[in-house]
Amino acid sequence: MQEIIIKENAIFIADAHENENRRGFWEFLQALKSGKIQIPQLFLMGDIFDLLVYEVRATHEFALPYVELLEELAIKIEIVYLEGNHDFNLANFFTRVKVFSIDKQPLLCKFEDNAHTFVELAHGDIFLKPFLQFCLKSLRNHHLLCFLNFINNLCGFKITQKILKNQNKKQLVR
Numbered sequence: 001m002q003e004i005i006i007k008e009n010a011i012f013i014a015d016a017h018e019n020e021n022r023r024g025f026w027e028f029l030q031a032l033k034s035g036k037i038q039i040p041q042l043f044l045m046g047d048i049f050d051l052l053v054y055e056v057r058a059t060h061e062f063a064l065p066y067v068e069l070l071e072e073l074a075i076k077i078e079i080v081y082l083e084g085n086h087d088f089n090l091a092n093f094f095t096r097v098k099v100f101s102i103d104k105q106p107l108l109c110k111f112e113d114n115a116h117t118f119v120e121l122a123h124g125d126i127f128l129k130p131f132l133q134f135c136l137k138s139l140r141n142h143h144l145l146c147f148l149n150f151i152n153n154l155c156g157f158k159i160t161q162k163i164l165k166n167q168n169k170k171q172l173v174r
Helices: 024-034 057-073 130-139 142-154 158-169
Strands: 003-006 011-013 041-044 078-082 098-100 107-111 114-121
Touching: 024 057, 057 078, 057 142, 057 158, 130 142, 142 158
Parallel strands: 003 107, 011 041, 041 078, 078 098
Antiparallel strands: 107 114
């Protein structure tokens, strides 16, 4: 099990559900790039995108500028990405960002200034009921996702369009 040291002033972001209508995470990344915000470490705690799956090509176009910017930022900032249920099989996108799939969570961490205090970090899906966990684990299967990508392509991307349309309707902040 890999252990991560949490640095002082690290930032944690979860459930941004970034899409065409919600661009707050993009603005945050731009502030990091410009130096307006300076941090030593960034933890992305899953569901950063409404939908990003490596095998499903229709989910890439929106997210690729983010992936490129995260890779650029990871030269100077340690970035740890814990996958959620809306963004998974991401390790193939990144070389510098440290990606932890749901089956590698919780991630054991300790604090830089207190080596005796440990925490476990995870996207909340690891606490779902067993049947839902089984369904989500099955959905992460590379071969199944390749098949679903094929079906999505055949039907003119209607599957991913429907998912993203429903996600766009969600009100995340009241």
